[in-house]
Amino acid sequence: MTLNKFQAVIHETDSAIIVQVGGELDLAAAPELRSLLETVVNRTDKTLVLDTERLAYIDSTGIGIVVSVIKARDEKKAEFIVKNIPRSIKRLFDITGISGYINEGTVS
């Protein structure tokens, strides 16, 4: 294990806004992701996708951010997909009970 700094980038396609996250999402990285998501969470014209394929770590702060986006999108009746969830992250989603709220979309 080496330092695995958090990174987040946004891509936009015709139908989706894709937020790709990687590295370690901890208390130090949370403000960066929160402010990035704030810029797109209200975009109801497209599906919002959080791609977690390269996410190596998440704590309760990161899980809280995911829950807040799920809630915000649900209120707006706008689609939100969390895709490519690594096994270790999925396990934490299961333990905390947020898996039941997550739409993992269809595998593409």
Added chain:
Amino acid sequence: MKTSVQLTIPAEADYLDIVRLTLYGLAVKLGFEYEQIEDMKVAVGEACNNAIIHGYEHLGSGELHVNFEQQLDGLKICIRDNGTSFNYQQAINRTAGALHTTRLSDAPTGGLGLYMMQALMDHVEVNTTSGTEVILTKLLGRKEEMA
């Protein structure tokens, strides 16, 4: 003889990765499995988060002491701050059952840290007599969970 490694960091989020790196190195040395190490990284992170967020809330800044103690059957990690104590009992009551039975509209976006520590470690103890001390223990050889 007790074998221990001690780490003191500023109680700031930017130093959390140093705690995880140290923990990883020690846990590998002691023979923990990959999944057990991931569990410990999250649990220790949560204890540190609480100290950083709540411990020095009213005091500005402070230090966080992390003591890793090798045990015959596992690893004991003490996370201690000298700040104002976080109300763990209140947190336990609030997070009982996490979000499994909560409606989405009622789901809190915080307060899952203690629940996660309890779910991921074999033993969790909290002392709040002076500052806050969280003692987390993970046992080696709990391989029945590996299925």
